[in-house]
Amino acid sequence: xxxxxxxxxxxxxxxxxxAVALTGILVYATSLTILAxxxxxxxxxxxxRLTEAVARTVDSVLTRPLASLQTLGAAQELHGNGRxxxxxxxxxxxxxxxxxxxxxxxxxxxVVRLSLPEEGFFVGADLSESAAIREARESGRFAWxxxxxxLADGGRELSLVVPTKLGYVVGNLxxxxxxxxxxxxxxxxxADVIVVDAGGTFVVHxxxxxxxxxxxxxxxxxxxxxxxxxxxxxxxxxxGGASKLVIAERIPKTGWFILVERxxxxxxxxxxxxxxxxxxxxxxxxxxxSSLAALTARRLILDVRRAVxxxxxxxxxxxxxxxxxxxxxxRYRETFAVLxxxxxxxxxxxxxxxxxxxxxxxxxxxxxxxxxxxxxxKLALLxxxxxxxxxxxxxxxxxxxxxxxxLGRIEEAALRRRLExxxxxxxxxLGLVPIAEAALFYDPISTASPGRRxxxxxxxxxxxxxxxxxxxxxxxxxxxxxxPETGFxxxxxxxxxxxxxxDLGLRGCDEGxxxxxxxxxxxxxxxxxxxxxxxxxxxxxxxxxLERASMVVGAIRSYARIDPGETVRPVELAESLRAALALLYxxxxxxxxxxxxxxxxxxxxxxxxxxxxxWTNIVVNALDAMDYRGELVIRSGRAGPDRAWVEIEDxxxxxxxxxxxxxxxPFFTTKPRGRGTGLGLSIVKKLIDESGGSVDYSSEPxxxxxxxxxxxxxxxPEASDA
Amino acid sequence: MHEGKAILLVDDExxxxxxxxxxxxxxxxxxxxYETALSAEDALELIKELDAEGFRVVVVISxxxxxxxxxxxxLARVHRQDPGIALIMLTGQADEAAIARVREEAKxxxxxxxxxxxxxxxxxxRSAVAPRG
Numbered sequence: 001x002x003x004x005x006x007x008x009x010x011x012x013x014x015x016x017x018x019a020v021a022l023t024g025i026l027v028y029a030t031s032l033t034i035l036a037x038x039x040x041x042x043x044x045x046x047x048x049r050l051t052e053a054v055a056r057t058v059d060s061v062l063t064r065p066l067a068s069l070q071t072l073g074a075a076q077e078l079h080g081n082g083r084x085x086x087x088x089x090x091x092x093x094x095x096x097x098x099x100x101x102x103x104x105x106x107x108x109x110x111v112v113r114l115s116l117p118e119e120g121f122f123v124g125a126d127l128s129e130s131a132a133i134r135e136a137r138e139s140g141r142f143a144w145x146x147x148x149x150x151l152a153d154g155g156r157e158l159s160l161v162v163p164t165k166l167g168y169v170v171g172n173l174x175x176x177x178x179x180x181x182x183x184x185x186x187x188x189x190x191a192d193v194i195v196v197d198a199g200g201t202f203v204v205h206x207x208x209x210x211x212x213x214x215x216x217x218x219x220x221x222x223x224x225x226x227x228x229x230x231x232x233x234x235x236x237x238x239x240g241g242a243s244k245l246v247i248a249e250r251i252p253k254t255g256w257f258i259l260v261e262r263x264x265x266x267x268x269x270x271x272x273x274x275x276x277x278x279x280x281x282x283x284x285x286x287x288x289x290s291s292l293a294a295l296t297a298r299r300l301i302l303d304v305r306r307a308v309x310x311x312x313x314x315x316x317x318x319x320x321x322x323x324x325x326x327x328x329x330x331r332y333r334e335t336f337a338v339l340x341x342x343x344x345x346x347x348x349x350x351x352x353x354x355x356x357x358x359x360x361x362x363x364x365x366x367x368x369x370x371x372x373x374x375x376x377x378k379l380a381l382l383x384x385x386x387x388x389x390x391x392x393x394x395x396x397x398x399x400x401x402x403x404x405x406x407l408g409r410i411e412e413a414a415l416r417r418r419l420e421x422x423x424x425x426x427x428x429x430l431g432l433v434p435i436a437e438a439a440l441f442y443d444p445i446s447t448a449s450p451g452r453r454x455x456x457x458x459x460x461x462x463x464x465x466x467x468x469x470x471x472x473x474x475x476x477x478x479x480x481x482x483x484p485e486t487g488f489x490x491x492x493x494x495x496x497x498x499x500x501x502x503d504l505g506l507r508g509c510d511e512g513x514x515x516x517x518x519x520x521x522x523x524x525x526x527x528x529x530x531x532x533x534x535x536x537x538x539x540x541x542x543x544x545x546l547e548r549a550s551m552v553v554g555a556i557r558s559y560a561r562i563d564p565g566e567t568v569r570p571v572e573l574a575e576s577l578r579a580a581l582a583l584l585y586x587x588x589x590x591x592x593x594x595x596x597x598x599x600x601x602x603x604x605x606x607x608x609x610x611x612x613x614x615w616t617n618i619v620v621n622a623l624d625a626m627d628y629r630g631e632l633v634i635r636s637g638r639a640g641p642d643r644a645w646v647e648i649e650d651x652x653x654x655x656x657x658x659x660x661x662x663x664x665x666p667f668f669t670t671k672p673r674g675r676g677t678g679l680g681l682s683i684v685k686k687l688i689d690e691s692g693g694s695v696d697y698s699s700e701p702x703x704x705x706x707x708x709x710x711x712x713x714x715x716x717p718e719a720s721d722a
Numbered sequence: 723m724h725e726g727k728a729i730l731l732v733d734d735e736x737x738x739x740x741x742x743x744x745x746x747x748x749x750x751x752x753x754x755x756y757e758t759a760l761s762a763e764d765a766l767e768l769i770k771e772l773d774a775e776g777f778r779v780v781v782v783i784s785x786x787x788x789x790x791x792x793x794x795x796x797l798a799r800v801h802r803q804d805p806g807i808a809l810i811m812l813t814g815q816a817d818e819a820a821i822a823r824v825r826e827e828a829k830x831x832x833x834x835x836x837x838x839x840x841x842x843x844x845x846x847x848r849s850a851v852a853p854r855g
Contacts, residue, residue: 448736448758453771492726496752503743538744545737586815589734589787 014292438505466514558612625652762796808850
């Protein structure tokens with residue numbers, strides 16, 4: 001089996017792709033993590049710094065307050081726009097002196113405000129500002145734009161840190177008196193959110209269950225924190241499409257958290273999409289790798305299947321089938337070393353089966369040979385029967401020929417005597433001689449030829465003319481230019497006479513003969529003369545028929561080959577061919593047109609019976625090939641000074657190229673069992689070889705020619721007598 | 723027009739034709755025309771020619787095995803053309819199927835094997851022509 005030596009390229013590629021993919025993912029993920037972590041670390045650092053700063057601030061505020069606030073009572077605030085807020089009235093005192101009075105309001109939005117007299121008007125409260133604060137404010141030293149506030153204990157206690165330019169004012173205010181009102185008017189869960197700086201830092205009370213947006217910012221989508229915040233909490237928020245990192249850091253010594261917001265250097269989306277991309281590529285690579293692996297696996301499976309199929313086919317195949325197909329080509333020898341061994345085992349089994357098959361074939365051939373032997377025995381028996389038949393026929397034929405010969409001589413003599421009598425009787429000479437001659441050389445074939453009716457007619461006309469001439473001489477003169485018409489009956493009689501004369505061999509009738517005939521007829525001598533002639537004609541027919549019978553018997557004898565006296569001598573080819581054909585004419589008449597173009601006087605040296613067998617075998621083969629329908633042509637002649645040739649041509653379908661070498665083999669036959677032993681042509685070859693000749697053929701569909709060449713000999717006439 | 727009678731003999735072997743003809747003429751005399759044909763095709767032509775000459779074929783004796791049209795087909799055709807003609811088939815071969823066919827389709831008078839016995843053949847013909855007179 002031819003297999004590649006290197007491991008599969010596709011498999012290696014697949015593994016490589018897989019390794020690359022995995023490595024890439026790992027590297028990418030790691031670097032992303034590192035970068036993200038460092039970004040977070042920076043933000044955490046920031047938060048810690050801020051927290052520290054705020055812690056210091058808060059610390060200083062809590063440890064060194066400027067003034068303290070005290071609750072004076074509940075108050076209500078009304079604004080010009082109709083909005084109302086509930087709050088507490090507070091007074092800030094510094095060193096016993098009142099700094100200011102104000103209403104601290106927690107409005108519905110969760111915003112703590114300090115309302116000062118000029119911002120609105122109060123109802124039911126008397127607010128005044130100390131001169132010192134007024135003075136500080138007018139001079140620009142006192143301003144409160146920011147308030148630090150936290151609401152605790154379900155809204156009952158408010159801690160305030162009010163930065164002023166003079167310092168911080170801190171106070172825990174009792175909102176209890178407003179608690180009910182407040183809870184009624186605001187949502188308790190809303191946390192107060194204090195802006196620490198414009199950069200987005202918030203402070204949130206730890207009790208709050210969630211982190212609220214700054215003033216209800218709709219973009220805020222931060223997390224909900226269910227549990228109280230831990231020391232530090234990191235989360236992300238999206239603001240206006242941008243992603244922010246937020247850290248919630250607890251301020252020490254307080255319950256407050258500082259929220260530090262920073263732009264995320266490493267946006268979560270970018271991270272996610274790049275991870276997606278990488279994952280996508282990785283997935284593709286994995287798919288590629290797996291498909292390559294699958295391909296390799298498939299090939300392996302196919303190999304296995306092929307090998308198994310071959311094995312099972314080879315084991316179960318019909319032993320009479322042709323030689324086994326070669327084992328299939330497998331791709332991976334290394335992998336299938338075991339299968340290879342298995343295939344070899346199968347091949348061994350197959351070879352053994354092959355051997356069995358050959359044994360069986362040999363056995364079949366032996367049986368065929370046995371059959372052929374039986375048939376040749378039959379043939380031998382047939383030969384004996386034929387020989388007996390020939391012998392039996394020869395006896396009567398011999399006797400009959402002799403008798404016919406004697407009869408012929410007697411009749412001939414009788415006819416001559418009549419002729420002499422006739423010539424004596426008829427002074428005008430040997431007028432009837434032509435009839436005697438015709439009878440002597442009578443040939444039935446030319447008498448029966450299709451031209452006979454024309455010949456008979458012309459004889460009859462000749463007779464009629466002679467008759468009218470004779471009548472003219474007796475009666476009406478020729479000068480009248482008118483011949484008496486022959487009556488119908490006489491005309492018919494003349495026609496009949498012409499027919500009978502033709503049957504005796506007469507082909508034509510001239511004036512002289514016609515006259516002689518009519519004269520003899522009138523004298524009553526014609527009848528007996530014609531009877532004699534007829535007797536001679538019949539004896540000739542007899543001899544012709546007997547000769548033909550003898551020829552047939554001779555042909556049987558030749559073919560049957562039981563003639564110990566048969567020796568090698570010159571044999572005339574043309575006669576030998578005709579004899580062989582003689583026994584086949586009847587079969588050929590069914591549809592074969594036969595033509596014999598044999599040069600006469602060509603002699604070869606051989607045994608008559610052997611030659612008869614050669615021609616007969618070749619001709620019968622030819623007839624069989626044509627299925628007894630078509631054209632058979634037999635030619636023979638000389639080829640040079642020392643060679644004679646015979647060609648037997650048939651119009652059958654020919655011998656196919658693949659059988660060309662086989663046809664001379666003994667027992668080779670394409671005929672069904674029982675019809676032909678396959679010995680014919682092998683015998684022909686043997687006989688011709690023994691006679692020092694050669695036999696070959698050329699064949700194409702529609703024309704097959706067998707050519708036999710034999711050494712030419714000079715023939716002697718007596719030796720050619722069969 | 724006087725109508726003559728003819729006996730037609732058909733065989734591819736000339737010696738059979740001439741032997742038969744001589745025998746029949748010898749036995750039946752000059753009252754008939756004796757015509758011969760070497761093939762069925764020629765015979766069919768001949769029947770037409772005779773008809774044109776005013777001769778009516780009364781008996782046809784035909785061989786079976788001939789090159790070209792075989793005797794059974796020939797006799798069947800003759801019978802189709804003129805069922806009045808007496809038909810006799812002479813044969814040296816025993817092709818059962820052909821004989822059965824010709825008896826069926828041509829309604830032959832008899833099938834005679836070669837070599838025939840003269841007396842048998844002559845009496846057959848006499849019986850064939852006699853009733854018609």
